[in-house]
Amino acid sequence: MHIDARNIENNSIIEGDICIVGSGAAGISAALEFLNTPYKVILLEGGGFEYEKQMQDLYKGKTTGQRYYPLESARLHYFGGTTGHWSGFCSTFDAIDFKEREWVPHSGWPITREDLDPYYPRAHKNLDLGPYEYDVKYWQGKDPELKSLPFDGDAVYNKMWQFSKPTRFGTKYRDTIVKAPNIHLYTYANVTDITANENASAVTQVTVKNLAGKQHTVKAKQFIIACCSIQNARLLLASNKQMPKGLGNQHDNVGRYFMEHLEIKSAELWLAKPDVLKLYHWEWEITKARAELAISEKMQRKYKILNGTASLTPLDIAKNQPAFIDMWTADTAQTKKNFAKLDQANKDGAKKEGHRSYQLFTRLEQAPNPNSRVTLDVEKDALGVPRAMLHWELTPLEKHSLRGIYKIIGEQIGITNGGRVRLMDYLRDENDNTWPEFTGGGWHHMGTTRMAADPTKGVVDANCKVHGIANLYMAGASCYATAAAPNPTLTLVALTIRLADHIKRKVKAV
Ligand SMILES: Cc1cc2nc3c(=O)[nH]c(=O)nc-3n(C[C@H](O)[C@H](O)[C@H](O)COP(=O)(O)OP(=O)(O)OC[C@H]3O[C@@H](n4cnc5c(N)ncnc54)[C@H](O)[C@@H]3O)c2cc1C
Structure with missing residues (x-):
């Protein structure tokens, strides 16, 4: 089912079981996992079905440190996300990538390559490999x-x-998503705030805004944020009503360890x-x-x-x-x-x-580096959200x-x-x-809500759940503790399918 959030009554309250924010490789892969299940899925996409300059403008931000691409052009802000741009290069991470290496500060994941093994073949299908x-x-x-x-x-x-062909998620999965009776896709539904309960132990709702001036509230039992690494961090940092430093940021890790x-x-x-x-x-x-x-x-x-x-x-x-x-x-x-x-x-x-x-x-x-990070600017975008600032540091x-x-x-x-x-x-x-002038990145944004077993060392746990918040999950390469050599999308889709399986088990048990 598809609903244009510009055309519904202002201040609507939308309710579901699972709310997914962002419809790129991660968000769509998460939604597909709940296709034809008894759960009502609310899929919130900030843009529409096509590229629009004013939507890209919401991605604008300053960069400092190592020279980087203009942020508004490094990610796409519409249904299908940056798969509208990607080149389709895919390979799997190696066993060593998950291990703690004494010569690589901050290395080591709380999961191993074997934990991802069952999910890679499923991710392969999503990406037409x-x-x-x-x-x-x-x-x-x-x-x-x-x-x-x-x-x-x-x-x-x-x-x-x-x-991959390369698979454009917005083209390939649009019909499947729109025709699914239990998936409610809202376009022009930009999440501007995540609201938690008083002690920030669970998320109660998110606020959605669009450039048509409408604002809505979405309530759900589980929330998955899949807006890609820079936006994932930006959203947590900007959601600071209950926690002044931002949700999940009690140990000042949100936005840090940005990797390319x-x-x-x-x-x-x-x-x-x-x-x-x-x-x-x-x-x-x-x-x-x-x-x-x-x-x-x-x-x-x-x-x-x-x-x-x-x-x-x-x-x-x-x-x-x-x-x-x-x-x-x-x-x-x-x-x-x-x-x-x-x-x-x-x-x-x-x-x-x-x-x-x-x-x-x-x-x-890139070695995980706490000084390589996303923070908030004082300048705000057209929806009132502080813009992202990226300091890329090698x-x-x-x-x-x-x-x-x-x-x-x-x-x-x-x-x-x-x-x-x-x-x-x-x-x-x-x-x-x-570094020489021609030094560049691969448009691979990783690591701003890194995975760690110890809540003081990372933002999410081994299931991609934000430490200390019962129902808030991050999907995508923002969860990477290290970047490995391969391009990130195959692994981030595998990790998202693993996260969806975890949520399926969790909601079934309730
Ligand atoms: C030129 C280029 C080439 C690339 N080539 C490769 C490659 O060969 N191999 C590879 O593995 N990777 C490649 N990538 C990277 C790949 O595109 C990303 O890894 C992948 O798209 C990330 O998926 P994602 O779902 O996390 O984020 P995205 O695909 O960026 O999707 C995020 C979604 O969230 C939405 N969104 C953002 N903020 C909000 C909000 N506040 N509210 C609601 N919705 C929101 C966006 O509109 C978007 O739909 C390339 C990238 C670029 C730019």
């Missing part, structure tokens, strides 16, 4: 041309990625003779699976480095390409043109016989890790005479506090 297979041998069995670069698998291995993936060109790989390296090749909307070079757990421990992977692009194509951070602007039309040009250059530059040199491009987890461990990754890859490829690796100048500079 192929078979749940991440062993390179499976893909090589299907195509013998997928030959690996030579290296010792104990040090470097081929980590597989799979590619560093996506940055780092080195060159020179081969003895040209090769297409098909196993590592990616083509937009064509490639189903490909490998990136990854570092084994043993080597991460030995060199005390973060987890990261290297992808390969022919050097004569890559060397003329501007960095993402320079191509992605607040002007959506211009950004589209820039990326179309990039795709064309990739197609035009590919040689049948392959290439002798490749650019090695890293996707690196640590020397990231640069040390980048250098370590290419030392290991270089040694491995060198030993086998498979080729030579040449570091870019900025990695030869031993000052780990400096």
